[in-house]
Amino acid sequence: MIVYGVALLSACLILGMLLGEALGVALNVEANVGGVGIAMLFLVLASNSDKFKSLVDGASGAGIQFWSAMYIPIVVAMAARQNVVAAFEGGMLAVVAGVAAVIVSFALVPVISKIGDSKVSIAEKQ
Amino acid sequence: MEILETVFVRNSLVVAFAVIGITIWLSYFLADRLTNGRIHGSAIAIALGLVAAYFGGRATGGSTGVADITLLGGIGLMGGGMMRDFAIVATAFGVKLSELKKAGLAGVVSIFAGVVVSFIVGAVVAVLYGYTDPVTVTTIGAGAVTYIVGPVTGSALGAESDIIALSVAAGLIKSILVMIGTPLVAKSIGLDNPQSAMVFGGLMGTTSGVAAGLAATDPKLVPYGAMTATFYTGIGCLLGPSILFFIVNAVL
Numbered sequence: 035m036i037v038y039g040v041a042l043l044s045a046c047l048i049l050g051m052l053l054g055e056a057l058g059v060a061l062n063v064e065a066n067v068g069g070v071g072i073a074m075l076f077l078v079l080a081s082n083s084d085k086f087k088s089l090v091d092g093a094s095g096a097g098i099q100f101w102s103a104m105y106i107p108i109v110v111a112m113a114a115r116q117n118v119v120a121a122f123e124g125g126m127l128a129v130v131a132g133v134a135a136v137i138v139s140f141a142l143v144p145v146i147s148k149i150g151d152s153k154v155s156i157a158e159k160q
Numbered sequence: 161m162e163i164l165e166t167v168f169v170r171n172s173l174v175v176a177f178a179v180i181g182i183t184i185w186l187s188y189f190l191a192d193r194l195t196n197g198r199i200h201g202s203a204i205a206i207a208l209g210l211v212a213a214y215f216g217g218r219a220t221g222g223s224t225g226v227a228d229i230t231l232l233g234g235i236g237l238m239g240g241g242m243m244r245d246f247a248i249v250a251t252a253f254g255v256k257l258s259e260l261k262k263a264g265l266a267g268v269v270s271i272f273a274g275v276v277v278s279f280i281v282g283a284v285v286a287v288l289y290g291y292t293d294p295v296t297v298t299t300i301g302a303g304a305v306t307y308i309v310g311p312v313t314g315s316a317l318g319a320e321s322d323i324i325a326l327s328v329a330a331g332l333i334k335s336i337l338v339m340i341g342t343p344l345v346a347k348s349i350g351l352d353n354p355q356s357a358m359v360f361g362g363l364m365g366t367t368s369g370v371a372a373g374l375a376a377t378d379p380k381l382v383p384y385g386a387m388t389a390t391f392y393t394g395i396g397c398l399l400g401p402s403i404l405f406f407i408v409n410a411v412l
Contacts, residue, residue, distance in 0.1 A: 070386065112368055114226040
């Protein structure tokens with residue numbers, strides 16, 4: 035049943051969000067800390083485990099795949115509802131700060147990816 | 161006209177599905193014909209969405225782009241946080257646990273590095289623009305982290321509302337630039353495997369930016385980038401009004 039997969043996906047998201055919210059309260063932070071990331075971990079664990087096989091195989095899996103495939107359309111809708119006007123009304127300071135942060139972060143991607151790589155290869159050598 | 165409005169408003173989410181579907185069809189058509197497939201169709205669709213959001217915001221004076229236009233209200237629901245998170249989690253279906261473990265350490269490092277680096281860049285820019293008040297500098301620096309960390313930090317520290325607005329604007333610029341810029345720089349920063357995608361998500365951190373940027377680059381990378389990116393804002397809200405503010409306070 036398709037709805038089993040959808041329900042599993044929903045359960046993962048709600049559980050993750052609850053944990054993320056609780057983590058936020060525990061850290062005294064006004065934000066959900068990693069709720070979506072935790073939910074994704076649950077779904078990965080469920081889809082790799084035998085216990086949940088009936089909820090992720092066949093038609094049930096199609097219920098999850100449908101929402102995965104709807105991801106890009108949803109992201110396009112998300113782009114269409116951004117406050118683009120406010121972004122440009124912030125003036126040059128906002129533009130410079132935003133652009134500079136992105137450029138520096140882009141430049142760090144290969145650097146930090148490499149740190150991970152070397153650690154992995156060292157571990158493998160040992 | 162009245163009938164049209166009634167039907168569109170009553171079925172707003174369905175209208176959104178149709179409108180977005182047409183937009184994506186048009187984008188893939190343009191990507192195919194005008195750029196010979198060099199630019200990804202979804203990159204064009206996201207850019208079209210942002211342009212539409214700009215004109216929607218200009219026309220209505222609202223804060224949610226196209227969704228403030230009565231006939232297109234459903235786009236607000238379809239592109240809202242709930243649906244976005246639901247679809248992001250769904251992309252994790254089929255992800256191998258081993259890939260996550262392999263990039264786990266680099267992913268965690270990237271989240272902290274990303275928050276601190278973006279904050280420093282934003283704070284330095286604020287200082288260069290002549291701001292010396294630690295609360296103001298911290299708030300603008302936090303805005304360069306994400307447009308959520310900015311206002312959370314600003315209100316925790318009691319920053320002026322125009323400074324908080326400035327920090328939101330900086331975060332929005334960052335998010336939009338990540339959406340548009342990621343497919344353009346993907347090759348040169350080695351963004352083509354799960355590990356670099358996790359690092360990328362952790363460094364950029366803006367969930368919307370990462371979500372759209374990776375979708376326009378390679379949808380297979382989405383779950384890895386999204387996984388780390390969703391921790392970023394929380395870590396930013398944790399560090400902004402505390403450690404990062406103390407450091408700024410000590411330096412200025």
